[in-house]
Each structure stands twice: as C-alpha cells, then as structure tokens.
Amino acid sequence: MSSPCDPRHAPAGDVGSALMMIDSRLKAIYDGNTETDPEQQALVDQFAASLGRQGLEDMLDGACTVIFMFMKWLRMAYEDHDKDVIAYVVPNLVATMHMMPKSVRPEAIPTMAGLVIAAGTDLSPSLWRKQYGDWTTDEMNALEATAFLLAEHINRLTDDHDFATRMITTALSESDRA
Template sequence: MDAALLVIDSRLKALYNGKAETDPEHRRMIDQFAASMGPAGFDDLLDGACTLIFMFMSWLRRACEDHEEDVIDHVVPTLVATMRMMPKTFRPEVIPTMVGLLVAAGTGLSPNLWRAQYGRWTEAEMNPLEATTVLLAEHINRITGGDHDFATRLITEALSGVDEA
C-alpha cells in the first residue's frame, strides 16, 4: 500500500502545484516504477489503491455519521459529477466500476473483493482507478479545511499505528 500512497501523494502535489495533468517526465517515472515492480508488485499496487479507497471512505463514513449524513449521498454524486467533467480520464463505461468501488467501500465492503467478482483489472481501468483515489483524497483534503496533506497524513498515521501494535 505504501507504493499506492506514494503515487497518490505525488499526483496530489502536482495538482496543488497547478499541474492538473502530470507532466510527461513524471508520468514516465511512475510508469517505470510500476514496471519495476513486476506482476506481483503491480497487483500489490492495485490492491493498495483499493485499500486507500476503503480507508478514505471509512474515514468519510465516520465523519458523515457524526453529522447524521449518509456517506454515499455525500461523496458519490460529487465524485461522479467530477468524473463526467473528465472524459479523457473517465470514459463513460468505467464510471460505474469506479462508483461501485466507492459504494462498496462506503458500505464497509472490501473494494478489492467487490471488484474481483468481475475479473482482472483492464488496462483501460488503470488511469480511472488512480484518478478516483486522487479525487477521493482531494475531497477529504478540501472538506478538512484545505489541508493539502490531510488525506496522506491520515493513511500514514493509520499505518504507523498498525506498525506499533
């Protein structure tokens, strides 16, 4: 999961530095990093992205419950609207899969296991999966007062708590 968090944090930093699109050099470095991991490492990266979605949605679910709101009502419409504004990243046919991951995580189900019932990930789903995770992290950062590192710190602190246990 560390590799997935590194990729997401890198994308967030690029976004906050005014680079909505990753520059070609940065994209090449991420692609080389993923390629160097091999097939097992790549599967770990996918599992890490799904785990991040689960952890982000779990945090959001608890935050929504504190305000007597439903996490699905709070998150999904906003992210779907954003996905629809990004047709190069989110082709219409991948939006239901990305929404399914959010809903699964929002209801306490493992996105990894939910997605596994539909077979292996396709190449066309890689960029949308990454972008969904980034959008979710950015949503958390925005609702926590614009702290650009909140979502990353949330995961880092959770992981350090597990390491100490």
C-alpha cells in the first residue's frame, strides 16, 4: 500500500536555491566564520524576499528534497556497515540543535527530528510536514540548520568539505540530462 507521504507524490521544489543556501553556510563555517556575518545574512534575506510566497514555498520543498537525498545517502552508507541511520543521525542532530538556541528554537527541534526520521524511513519530509499545517517562522532557521547539519555530517564521513553539495549537484545535472 502506498503512503500519502511517498516521495513520488512530493514536489521537488527549488533544490538549486536550497542547495545554494546550504553551500554558502558550509563554506562560511569551513572558512572559520562561526558567527553569522550580518552582510551575508542581509544578502540571504534579500534573496529570500525576492522569491515571493511561491518561490519561498518552492525553496522549502527544495530543502526537504535535499534532506531526503542526504538521508537516503546516509541510510545506504550506514546500512553498508550494518548500522541504523536513525540511531546514528537523529540523536546527533537533536543534540547539536540544542546547542544552537540562537538559531534554532527548542519548539522546532521535534519537527526537524520528525523530518529526518521521515526521510530516513523513505518518506517525503515535505509531505510528512504538510500533514501538520503550514510552516512556522520558528521552523525556517531550524530547517536550514537541519539541511546544513546533515550536509556537514556527510562531509565529515567522507572527509571532503564539498561532497554533500557535489552529490546533489551531480544528481541534479544527471536528472536534467534524462
């Protein structure tokens, strides 16, 4: 029986914009900038404002698609070592988000854990989230942090600072060719 949260029914969204935001955060952290640069944040805010409501919804769906793809890769990597992706990724993600109270409100953490668990069990994070209503403002930073933390986890596992974004970019360019 097919689930209403089956990824085949989910919109891919604007994966390119979501990936650009994640990549920009990764590069800043890898360059040693642990604080959010006000100028960088202003550019991100300006970009988000330029998208309009539909563009923002597309970027949210894109971020969920990226989270799904990251979790799919992580699930395969952990299964290759007879480990459960949920047991290794979710506790780390939740603990890290708890250490980020300026960026991630505590109320958003259970939703982000749910998104990751949905993706880790081969459900669409976007469709899983939609069953609980509209996104909240408090969830925006948490969603970005979730995608960023998953990308950083993959990069650490592969010992390659660009692996996660390159993996998504490669998948996008291969889908364009198909």
